[in-house]
Amino acid sequence: MTGMDAPAKDDPGLTGLGTEPASDLETLLGAATRALVVEGDLQTGRRRFDAAYRIAESTGDARAMAVAALGFGGLWVHEHRTVAGSALLRSRLRHALSLLAPDSSLALRLRVRLVGETDYRAGEHAAILALLDEVRPTADPVARAEALSLAHHCVLGPDHGASRRKLSVDLVAESFRTARHSDLLMGLLWQTVDLFLDGDPHAERRLAELRDLLAEQDHLAVGFVVSAIEVMLAIRAGRLDQAETLTRACAERGAVAGDVDATVWLEGQLLTIRWYQGRVEELLPLLGDLVHSPKLSPVDNHGLAALAVAGDRRKAVGALATLCGRDLADLPRSSSWLVTMNGIVQAAHLLDDVETSARAYELLSPFGHLPMMGSLAVACFGSVQHALGVASLTTGDLDRAVEHFHAAVQQNLALAHWPAVMASRQMLAQALARRARPDDDAAARRERAAAAEEAAALRGAGRPGDPEEKPPETEATCARQGRKWRIGLGRRSTLVEHSIGMFHLAVLIANPGQEIRAVDLVAGLTALDGAVGRSALSEQPTLDRVAVHEYRHRLTGLRAEIADLESRDEHEDAAGARREHDWLVTQLAGAAGLGGRLRRFAEGDERARIAVGKAIRRALQRITDADPLIGEHLRHTVHTGLRCSYWPT
Incomplete structure (x- = not known):
């Protein structure tokens, strides 16, 4: 069926079903729950919950239909990316909801999933946060845990930091009431992601804690995200060759988990690597496909921004016009917003588009303290200060550009993002040379020398040498x-x-x-x-x-x-x-x-x-x-x- 995987003939959860629908259904729901919740196997969970829903529907078992519909939604929000798959999920959730008592816990969980899916697709969060307030006083800890995690999906934009940090802390606390290891893993994962998105210097401590939990009991879905974050850290460290190797292992892990983002993240991480290698034009065919991929979230525009930077002038103008629309402010503030805005700033600089640069500067200014992270911290393009510096350079405000690039160097050093440090030094030297004050020439030479030294170090980073x-x-x-x-x-x-x-x-x-x-x-x-x-x-x-x-x-x-x-x-x-x-x-x-x-x-x-x-x-x-x-x-x-x-x- 479009939008979901076909049942696997060798899936042990789908074989051996006999002629007793009721007992078969409970067995299948149990197997589906183990796959999704305990093992983090999204693909197997989808198959089994789909089969369970069909059996429950044929027997008129409303409770089982509700459980199966919830499980079919998966662990993350918006796992069903195609039009058909998304419509099927919403149809099942609504049908199951219509058969339940409105005040039941299952009905509340169905409403949470429906509202979470709707808010996420629209780039909104007000409705899911309001419903979360309704869920908090209930007696069902599983309903609260699900609502907290789904709400967190909807507040991944740069202006939602305080809201999502509270949600992830509450989810960890709730995990001890649900007694589900997966809820603890999700809570710690969200905390880890939050710290990276905020540029917190202790983010890797939380990542280490999460790794330790996974070592005790693996979880495919969470482990995939951890492996993607590790790729991002390898890029930050300047180990670009190693990072490229790790992208393949990461994508394989995502495919095993059945995560729809496995391919999208691979392409995004390759884009980051090629950007810092100065070879982004090599990805033009891939970017052309990515822009139109149904696997992209409806609030993810980073592919179009990358195409604007990598393409020829005609493609850049077209992509930039598409992104700007009526107003740049209309772009959804999703987890990819900062990365998308960085692409817009870079493309506008290449096209000498002063108007777009000025508007982008205005929108980015409140977030100068943040790193430009993509999705769940799986890609990083350095400090927002760098994008602000590029926008200032385009608009001709050289004093402001120098100030922002100075700040970008310092913030990228704090992030230990060495390719970004080098890039910011190079742009700082360019801004100083253009400003041409008496001391600027010497300062520009110092920055170029430092950038060249870092570039030499990066050229050897990540390549295994001789042991000696x-x-x-x-x-x-x-x-x-x-x-x-x-x-x-x-x-x-x-x-x-x-x-x-x-x-x-x-x-x-x-x-x-x-x-x-x-x-x-x-x-x-x-x-x-x-x-x-x-x-x-x-x-x-x-x-x-x-x-x-x-x-x-x-x-x-x-x-x-x-x-x-x-x-x-x-x-x-x-x-x-x-x-x-x-x-x-x-x-x-x-x-x-x-x-x-x-x-x-x-x-x-x-x-x-x-x-x-x-x-x-x-x-x-x-x-x-x-x-x-x-x-x-x-x-x-x-x-x-x-x-x-x-x-x-």
């Missing part, structure tokens, strides 16, 4: 030492118990800056020497014989370890060892085919992604417990997904 070229404290080491592994970082080192995750980490650490497929990591030790760069290892056995031997040897050790831990009443450690034991048993069982022969992968990539991700997260937790500094380094530099990698700085 790197400071020793920036790269970890990992070596087997008897039954344990010694992890080192500079002068620090610690011993960690052997586990399958340590095998995987050892391979990644031995190949810094290299992407290794998860399926190749699972394939076993003998395949790893040739894993990097091999195009198709899915024909290998699921586990090779050396790996099977290692797994069986580890199983024997785990059984003894479990018995020893239980005899000493160390039940928590015993439970952890038992989880690893059970995982290994599953891997060995999955590797065996007819007659005990090693079976080859059928669904290798996805199974490997899950298995490797879990194993590495367990290993990282053990390392962090043993040495928090080394653990923190690895949490920031080890990336998992369909492809895994270790990127030391």
Whole structure:
């Protein structure tokens, strides 16, 4: 059906349904809720809730229709981007609402979703905030949590900072009443996004807390956003080559989660990278498609602004005219507004459009203290002061331009956004040269020299060099030492118990800056020497014989370890060892085919992604417990997904 995924024939939540509609329906709703709420699997959740709604509708079960319609809406607002998909969702919500008592909790939740969807599409927030006030006194914590999160979606513009910060704090508090891990994750995610949008110097602290929660229990949808923020941070750090590699892993994670923004964010992040590389014109074909993509939110105009900057004069004039419309002030104040306005300012500068520059300056002036962030902090173009400086340069106010570019350099330094620092220094030098006061020439030379120095540093950033070229404290080491592994970082080192995750980490650490497929990591030790760069290892056995031997040897050790831990009443450690034991048993069982022969992968990539991700997260937790500094380094530099990698700085 248009606007949603077709049911998957191999979805275990949709197979085995019998002839008892009532019991089947409850089973299906439970499976759908687990997929969406617990696992963050948006795509599987949509499929299952769609199937549940159809069954409920055929049996006239109004309560189940309401639950299924709510779940079909998803975790985020406006997940159904096509006209057909959006209309189907609204139709189901309204139909289910018409069948319920108006004062019921389910009816209130349906109203919240309907109003949230409507406000978001219109770039408004008054109705959802008013309805939130109605929800707050109710006895249903799930209704309150949903209303808080949906309302937060509608206040992501630059003038909504105080409102959204309160919503995210309230959502974290509400999560302890719902007892749903996903509500806590969403609350912390919104807090993290809020801090980045505000340019808060402690935003990465909240991100680290969110990473720790995800390490305890993964959530595909939230994890995707975290990986996108990590791409943004790599760009800020000037590691543009690494950031481009990370965009692919991030997009893959978004696709696995079923997030409609996976492709849009990939294109936006590539645009950011190319902008700072001075190669944005390479993306013209992509931008032409992006502008008309149905996957874009109706309040997202950044693609058109980018096209105005990257295109020829005729395209730039047309795109700018479309954006300006009757008045620039009419553009919705969404999460992409600052990025869009920056594109407008840059295009107006290229076209010497003084009138548009003056209007853009007027609209941007109240937000000079903010960074120009896109969406949920997944892209950053530096301080708004830079855009104000460009607009002033276009209008001919050179004193004001110099003042804004000075401020932009300082704010971009505070953001640790090195490509933006360089860009602001270059524009400051240009403004000083044009102003031409007695001391301006020397000041312009200083800024150009500083920009050139930073550009030289950026040219090498993010490209893995030879090990001897790197400071020793920036790269970890990992070596087997008897039954344990010694992890080192500079002068620090610690011993960690052997586990399958340590095998995987050892391979990644031995190949810094290299992407290794998860399926190749699972394939076993003998395949790893040739894993990097091999195009198709899915024909290998699921586990090779050396790996099977290692797994069986580890199983024997785990059984003894479990018995020893239980005899000493160390039940928590015993439970952890038992989880690893059970995982290994599953891997060995999955590797065996007819007659005990090693079976080859059928669904290798996805199974490997899950298995490797879990194993590495367990290993990282053990390392962090043993040495928090080394653990923190690895949490920031080890990336998992369909492809895994270790990127030391």
